[in-house]
Amino acid sequence: MAQLTYRNAVARGIAQEMRRDERVVLIGEDVAGAGGVFKTTEGLLDEFGPRRVVDTPISEQAILGAAMGAAMTGLRPVAEIMFADFFAVCWDIVANQIAKTRYMTNGQVTVPLVIKSGNGGSLRFGAQHSQSVENWAMAVPGLKVVTPATPRDVVGLMAAAVRSDDPVLFFEHKGLYAMKSEVPDGEIVDELGKAVIRRAGTDATILSLGLTVGRALDAAAQLASSGIEAEVIDVRSLVPLDIRTILASLNKTGRLFTVEENPRLLGWGAEIASIVADEGFWDLDGPVQRITTPYIPLPAADSLEDLVIPSADLVAATVTKALRS
Amino acid sequence: MAQLTYRNAVARGIAQEMRRDERVVLIGEDVAGAGGVFKTTEGLLDEFGPRRVVDTPISEQAILGAAMGAAMTGLRPVAEIMFADFFAVCWDIVANQIAKTRYMTNGQVTVPLVIKSGNGGSLRFGAQHSQSVENWAMAVPGLKVVTPATPRDVVGLMAAAVRSDDPVLFFEHKGLYAMKSEVPDGEIVDELGKAVIRRAGTDATILSLGLTVGRALDAAAQLASSGIEAEVIDVRSLVPLDIRTILASLNKTGRLFTVEENPRLLGWGAEIASIVADEGFWDLDGPVQRITTPYIPLPAADSLEDLVIPSADLVAATVTKALRS
Amino acid sequence: MRYPLSEHDYGAHPAVLPPDDPTRHDGDAVPLPVRLDLYRKMQEMRLFEKRAYDLFMRQLVKGTSHLSLGMEAIAAGFGAALRADDLTFATYRGHAHTLARGVPMTPVLAELLGRSNGLMGGKGGSMHLTSVEHGVLGSYAIIGAHLTIANGAAWSAQYRGSGQVTVCFFGDGTTNIGAFHEALNYAAVFQLPVVFVCENNLYMEYTPIADITAVPRPAADRSSAYGLDPVAIDGNDADEVYLTATTAVQRARAGGGPSLIEAVTYRHGGHSRADPGKYRPADEVEAWKRYDPITVYRGRLQRLGIDQASMDRIDKEVAAEVDRATEEAIAGDLPSPATALTELWADGGSSWHN
Amino acid sequence: MRYPLSEHDYGAHPAVLPPDDPTRHDGDAVPLPVRLDLYRKMQEMRLFEKRAYDLFMRQLVKGTSHLSLGMEAIAAGFGAALRADDLTFATYRGHAHTLARGVPMTPVLAELLGRSNGLMGGKGGSMHLTSVEHGVLGSYAIIGAHLTIANGAAWSAQYRGSGQVTVCFFGDGTTNIGAFHEALNYAAVFQLPVVFVCENNLYMEYTPIADITAVPRPAADRSSAYGLDPVAIDGNDADEVYLTATTAVQRARAGGGPSLIEAVTYRHGGHSRADPGKYRPADEVEAWKRYDPITVYRGRLQRLGIDQASMDRIDKEVAAEVDRATEEAIAGDLPSPATALTELWADGGSSWHN
């Protein structure tokens, strides 16, 4: 058991899979020589050589197209899109090609690839380098979507993603790269589509993802001190979605809150809220409430950015108000 | 008062605004000489000349970039993206540039432009030419999003879009282009952000958009014959969203249904369902239900496509079952 | 500033005419069996697409479809130059390219008709023909993407040491989209075994390519931007195509890297079924219809001593094949409703939750 | 297939060296007042960015920032060639280009510090500097897009008959993205009054441009793909830049259409603040630091008879200006919390519902 940073866990997860399977290759801008601009692929060039770890031009469409074509023909590529905001320059390859080709060809073509990307805010990078865009991917049928919240989960979910025969969008949270915690030794492989209850509780269910997991846990600690026992769920995987864990928790607590980093409209919590308003309706003791970044691009200034991304205080206050009213 | 097709209404709306305002210009692939591949811009080259109505290369990023730069500097461009699926090839310009620039510059820059696009299925064009992607746009702060369901609304909403100082994504439904109905003579200008009650009712609220408006109305007619009076709302504008009309209707009926053409996950109805599960919670007499295209790309075969896009029958059956249970 | 439609009325641009000597390649070193095969293949494409058009008019083919009538020499010439396990990527205008690889007519036609015996069970349609078994790695309907995907297949072939070459077809209009540029640079940087084939039929949809392109030859005049040799050929002469293809494919297979080939051709009909193609100067259309690749080739075979009767026999065999395919396709069942929800995921289903 | 890192170790690629004769442009026809202005401007950029770096180290500048230390001659040379109402588009590496248009230092620095007196009230940050009042139509942080947006500004200027010229700066790495290609073709087709300036500093982020580009000169070797003349200049010589800029801008203004200029230069530091720039051969870094545009220019002015004292005076004035801006920026308030929710829409707010 070693302490590992979230960023080093990315490289460890990829290395674990590259050792196991020669078909796994890595491409992206500055992923090889430089070890990634976020240092998430450090050491991989040294261990696996320039044939398996490849630096590319600034050509996101070409990168993902190459990954797709290779996946269609026997490789299992991991491709990096440096900042998740840049999915917008290659969205056609993701949403129209990678996501749809298996279906359109009635299963003739399999596209086993992983697209890893630095997602999310809190680093004062401004509106074009801070977005949380898991919800973009969730809206497109044919993409699996995961966001690990801990170094251990980075390894386990990366392994699951690489082993998946379907395309997986792997959203690393830039604000968590420096996070360090225990990661068990040996091979770690998770299953896609499983949420994890990070803290058990009886009074309210709080759903969280990526950066907001820690904030939800902090909020739950605050709430506990005022007598509210919140259950905090780390959703981990948006597609497939672990509805059962969520509905079971709601059944116990009667109240649902989502803590989303994405801006309000059609954030991932909207889908879950709509599911719960249908399938969990009779379990609900009160309104479903979503705590999200407001409907704005992210401002660059630290003071403003801190204001708008949901904080533990905001979560605690929202839950308290809802449960006390 | 003349009968006008939806497709001709597009040209009429644009012409109305081009006559009024010299700053309004139109660009896109085959929009000038050919009058548009869907014939939505027929006659505009003849009336306004090659300086104001411009055919472009197949370069969607260049088209929208040109529209944006022109909008920043005094013009009011209307740009066409032929099929809404192609937003994926220029999503960076839409989501990262057009949507964010005013905010990032703290209001220094205004981006008054309209992007018109043929959206939606039912024409057997297959997975890459049939998507309903209003939800992609709704998720990005900074874009106004409208979808007219009638020829009259095409004119009124186009005028509103052109006159808006904010960027507007104008989703024309390809399946409605041939629809013909009465359009009043003279200038028509709507307001963005207003839903319309297309049929009043007391037992259930059905939200619809674009192609699904007609289907919801057909369903309501079926329901009426079995004693259920459904209120059908044409949402028209996703951003801004007319929550008041929706909540007022729910307050009357106690039940909410959405009829969405987009695939299930994070369709526009998810946001509305989540709003209603919060702000309308105490008005709800039962679960909120979303009727959507399943979570799949659209199949090409007519028999399959007809199965998966929500039909009037499916809507009627869903509402009946929900209200009778 | 320049507005093309200020310089000429719509449809009144200068005509671009075909070569005038169809005998130029009579003496080329193409073996006769290959030539007979090229002829047969072109007829297959021609008669198949004519039938598809008829079925369209009879409303049996729904949606849209894009024919390459008049452009057959390119798909045929490349098809003949490939190894069975080579990989091809086509566009929405991909019927010919699919047949060129040996995919039988019935499943292709059945796919156009949306039947369960279609190549993709009706889920893909005319614009997305794919037959992995024949190395047809798909037809792509959004301009540009498949050039980048072709690179991936080429990379994989190289990585796996399979010796496969990838060929990617696309149109003149496609040379102006971003993905073209990214794909070409990427292929050149990594020296991928891929051949890019620009089928320059002089028009994007309804706009002459010259009006919206900065250079006269949309592909060949861009080659040097990727360190590649400029290659522009007569796309209506199957021998010129075949020989060019053979050279480029061999080069790629031998590790010589990518090529970009511009094959100039013309479509006889409109862009898609709805289009009468009125935006083209009449003399241009006429000249190109005269310079029909099948006419050119039939003339050549005749000059090389093949008698009319043998060629007629081929035509008849192909016509019979098309008839049979038509019957089989029409006889196909509609896809079972359940298939609408299958094959999104590798597990065969489309579930998004537990 | 070719893998650049099989051919050389990371950071061990062949060095690209600067020109060795800094006197070449001594005799150019650049008026002395312009030259003195160029010198002052370069010093402003230099000292401003050095200060920004210090403030970064003092953790007053948050997030990231990208300096163009060593690249000042380009922004300065173009700045001097422009009319006050001309329009410029820059990248995340845009401090110099913003100052070049006459934007005062205080709001720029305050923006880096996230203060309410920042150019955009703290909402944009270092990567998005914009001052419409000065014709600075923005700094864009996602590679490629702004080339297409610059076209729009050029189109609008032409349409409105304003006579404005648009200049768009970008890096060598940017020439490999799709939007570059679309923008260049579009500008050439419509003959827009726009000047594209590729600041070739030999590296994208941490990868040498030669490793991932199909041609040696990433911009100039692509010009012919757009029917443009190849232009590659010494980007560290402010006079060469100024004269080239003047010609291109005049041409655009006179209706002569777009240009693409590759200005070769070097950044003294890393790509962004976090980067020590270790992937560059030591001799290359050393040679370029010696061929510093300010050193080159100071040498020239001296040879042209300007005494050290006058230049020192300029340096001092600029240093004082930077000090003042620093004080004013640091004294700025934090943005009022309410501003986080303003200016999404033209009505000043960010509401999405009634």
Ligand SMILES: Cc1ncc(C[n+]2csc(CCOP(=O)(O)OP(=O)(O)O)c2C)c(N)n1
């Ligand atoms: C990104 C994108 N933009 C626009 C279209 C619509 N479209 C389909 S075919 C076509 C013309 C393509 O022209 P070309 O590349 O010359 O091929 P051709 O049809 O002539 O074979 C266009 C514009 C598309 N499919 N994808």
Ligand SMILES: Cc1ncc(C[n+]2csc(CCOP(=O)(O)OP(=O)(O)O)c2C)c(N)n1
């Ligand atoms: C579409 C996109 N891909 C990647 C990046 C990340 N990125 C930022 S700067 C940069 C290098 C750009 O190189 P170049 O164009 O040479 O400009 P320079 O930084 O050298 O001035 C990269 C890859 C980005 N901002 N946008």
Ligand SMILES: [Mg+2]
């Ligand atoms: Mg064409």
Ligand SMILES: [Mg+2]
């Ligand atoms: Mg650079």
